[in-house]
Amino acid sequence: MRIDPDKCVACGNCTYVCPMGAIYIDPAIKRATVNRDECVECYACYNGLSQEHLNPTLVRTTRRIFQVMRLRFDPEPDVCPTAAFAPEDLAWPRIVRRAFSDPRVPHESTGVEGRGTEEVKTNDVSGRVKVGEVGFTIELGRPGVGVWFREIQEMTWELARAGVAFEKKNPVTALMSDVATGAIREDILNEKVLSAIIEIKVPVERTEEIVRLVWDVEKRLETVVALGVGTRCDADGEDRTVAPILERLGYKLERAKTNTGLGRITNPPADVRQGEVAAR
Amino acid sequence: MTNTLHRYGDAESFRDDYVVFAICSRGKNDQNAVPRLRRFLEMALPFNPVNLGDARHGGALRPSKSMSPVSHWKRDVQPDFQAVIAGLDTATTAAAVFDNRAAAEDFVKSVKAADLGLSVNISTSIEGAEQCCHEAGICRHSVGYSLGFEGKTGHLPNEDVLTLSTMCGHGMVSSSLAKKMVDWVKEGRRTPEQAVTYLTRFCSCGVFNPSRAKRILEDARKRTK
Numbered sequence: 167m168r169i170d171p172d173k174c175v176a177c178g179n180c181t182y183v184c185p186m187g188a189i190y191i192d193p194a195i196k197r198a199t200v201n202r203d204e205c206v207e208c209y210a211c212y213n214g215l216s217q218e219h220l221n222p223t224l225v226r227t228t229r230r231i232f233q234v235m236r237l238r239f240d241p242e243p244d245v246c247p248t249a250a251f252a253p254e255d256l257a258w259p260r261i262v263r264r265a266f267s268d269p270r271v272p273h274e275s276t277g278v279e280g281r282g283t284e285e286v287k288t289n290d291v292s293g294r295v296k297v298g299e300v301g302f303t304i305e306l307g308r309p310g311v312g313v314w315f316r317e318i319q320e321m322t323w324e325l326a327r328a329g330v331a332f333e334k335k336n337p338v339t340a341l342m343s344d345v346a347t348g349a350i351r352e353d354i355l356n357e358k359v360l361s362a363i364i365e366i367k368v369p370v371e372r373t374e375e376i377v378r379l380v381w382d383v384e385k386r387l388e389t390v391v392a393l394g395v396g397t398r399c400d401a402d403g404e405d406r407t408v409a410p411i412l413e414r415l416g417y418k419l420e421r422a423k424t425n426t427g428l429g430r431i432t433n434p435p436a437d438v439r440q441g442e443v444a445a446r
Numbered sequence: 447m448t449n450t451l452h453r454y455g456d457a458e459s460f461r462d463d464y465v466v467f468a469i470c471s472r473g474k475n476d477q478n479a480v481p482r483l484r485r486f487l488e489m490a491l492p493f494n495p496v497n498l499g500d501a502r503h504g505g506a507l508r509p510s511k512s513m514s515p516v517s518h519w520k521r522d523v524q525p526d527f528q529a530v531i532a533g534l535d536t537a538t539t540a541a542a543v544f545d546n547r548a549a550a551e552d553f554v555k556s557v558k559a560a561d562l563g564l565s566v567n568i569s570t571s572i573e574g575a576e577q578c579c580h581e582a583g584i585c586r587h588s589v590g591y592s593l594g595f596e597g598k599t600g601h602l603p604n605e606d607v608l609t610l611s612t613m614c615g616h617g618m619v620s621s622s623l624a625k626k627m628v629d630w631v632k633e634g635r636r637t638p639e640q641a642v643t644y645l646t647r648f649c650s651c652g653v654f655n656p657s658r659a660k661r662i663l664e665d666a667r668k669r670t671k
Contacts, residue, residue: 183648185620210618214648218513240635242518243626244509244644269449269616269650270502288471288565289588303590308452309612310621311601335472360617384597391597392452396590403585417593420457423450424575427587428558429565432475 167205167212171197173250175225177241180211180251185310185360198250206312206360207256208267216242217249259354262315266337266359283336283363286396291429294333295396300373300408301333303394304380306387307361313389315341316355318362322348324383325366330376333365361392370397373411394423449615450541450569450653451592454608457571463658464550464578465569466490467541468562475563479537482562487531489560490542493553497543498530499652506530507646507656523643530652545657547574551581558582606666610659614649623648628666638663 169180169189174197181189181198188204189211191197225247232239241247256264265271285303286295295301304321307313318338325332326348332339343351368376373395384391397408409419450465468486470476487498499505506525510517534540544550550568557566568575572591579586595602602608603621610624611617627641636644641663642656 182622182626183620184622185617187620187622208617210620210648213650214509214618216509216513216647217511218515218517220515242521242644243623243630244647245513245518249511267617269618270504272502284469284471286588286590287467287469287567288474290565291471291474295588301590305452306597308615308617309454309595309602309608310617311598381596388598390595390599390601392595393593394451394590395593396588398588399586401585403579403587405586405589409591412591412593417591418456419572419591420455420594421451421453421460421570421592422572422575423590423592424568424572424579424586425588425590426554426558426566426568426579426582426584428562428584429471429475430563432563433473433477 167200167207167209168252168254169198169200170250170252171195173222173248174198175222175229175248177247179241179243179246180215182243183211183214185210186312204358206267206358207264208360212251212253213270215246216244218245218247219249220247222248259357262354262357263359266362283365285365286425287423288429289398289425290427291431295367295398297398298370299367300370301396302366302376304364305361305392307359307389308392311390312358312360313362314356314358315350317387317389318364319350319355320386321364321383322350324379325364328379330366330368333367336365338362338364370407373408374415377415449651451590452612452615454612457573460571460574462545462661463570463655464544464547464574465541465653466550466553466566467539468564468566469539470537470564476537479564480535482564483540484531484534485560486540486557486562486564487534487542489556490553491527493544493549495542496545496655496657497525497652498527499541500530500534501539501651502536503533504650505646505652505654507643509647539651541651541653543653543655545655547577551578554578555582558584606662606669609662610645613654613659616650618648618650619645619654628663631663631667
């Protein structure tokens with residue numbers, strides 16, 4: 167993302183709306199400026215701020231007069247008064263930042279917006295996590311901290327060493343150069359994203375082992391981790407297996423996403439077969 | 447998209463937060479999904495949702511790309527649910543947000559009766575979702591637990607800010623803006639209702655809960671730290 171210095175009036179609204187805090191007013195030029203290393207191309211500034219199209223010279227003059235008169239300039243906090251944001255054409259590897267950070271852009275590998283994952287949300291149709299299995303979503307960088315791919319690789323390396331299966335229909339897996347070792351493409355390791363989700367599936371007996379592995383790796387990372395654990399319920403809709411394990415590990419289970427099981431396969435058979443081939 | 451799973455708060459704090467969303471699986475039930483997703487959103491209207499949205503276009507209160515100097519005094523502050531329904535044009539995730547359990551329960555009942563063939567999930571406290579399923583006569587298929595945030599949690603903001611900002615799981619509601627709104631409400635520069643409209647416009651998929659956000663801002667106004 168770029169801010170047009172000819173249009174920017176340094177009102178400072180955008181410095182608050184950037185989830186990474188990557189926008190600041192540069193005192194040398196008195197304009198809002200994007201720290202390109204920290205910007206994750208999430209487009210929260212461009213998509214989230216409303217845009218007014220005022221004359222920049224007029225706004226700057228008005229603000230100077232207000233300042234002299236000690237009057238408070240009180241702009242609406244969600245407006246860029248001069249529509250100063252100028253999205254750039256992103257090239258590889260920087261475009262990876264946007265794919266993982268702008269939720270409106272579907273991931274090419276899965277076709278899903280957001281972080282690009284279906285998890286147990288479609289388990290009633292996909293059968294992704296079966297009875298006796300546990301699906302982990304290990305999201306790094308969330309909330310609002312961000313993560314570098316080199317840090318994501320720290321986690322995928324360890325998981326691969328533990329012999330887990332990475333979910334194939336997942337954007338992080340799609341960027342691995344070697345799924346067997348958990349190695350991620352070298353050319354994106356120095357790219358930062360808002361967050362990324364690693365998805366794995368293990369037999370239920372390995373739940374505690376994986377949680378402890380995540381605990382161990384996260385100590386070495388300079389970011390936060392949001393851990394999600396998905397499981398198939400029993401025939402009577404109860405989970406009597408995984409929740410007790412998590413509670414034994416010290417987690418107080420407060421919130422969950424509950425798949426109601428109302429989904430079913432509705433595509434014609436040929437299309438379903440094609441979808442399965444694409445997934446493989 | 448785990449955008450609704452990791453909202454910050456304990457089970458009690460989700461008493462006014464019920465997100466019900468429909469999603470299709472690529473290659474399995476995505477054909478002809480758009481009319482069924484629209485139907486899902488339409489069915490929510492009689493139960494007075496506090497937000498509706500789709501993952502591609504956003505929620506019921508959106509930013510404007512063409513404001514003029516006079517438009518500040520007549521800005522949209524009411525959600526436009528019909529625009530969300532009409533704008534849904536691709537097989538994506540559609541969400542309806544409610545601020546009470548009775549409405550969520552009744553909505554889930556009607557979605558079950560409609561048999562749309564889409565995967566339907568309820569994101570709230572574990573107990574709240576169980577109750578919704580029980581009332582609708584639904585046997586839970588799968589459950590995805592949030593284990594909260596760990597690692598370098600020293601990077602995270604305070605509880606009020608975190609509760610507000612994590613209502614957009616995609617991170618589009620920045621903690622700095624949430625903090626600014628808490629401060630402005632404390633200062634009396636904006637009402638909680640006004641502050642909520644600013645925050646809501648940043649959520650890019652319509653799962654931000656303005657009703658819960660207003661309660662959090664009102665509570666934060668009186669807090670001493």
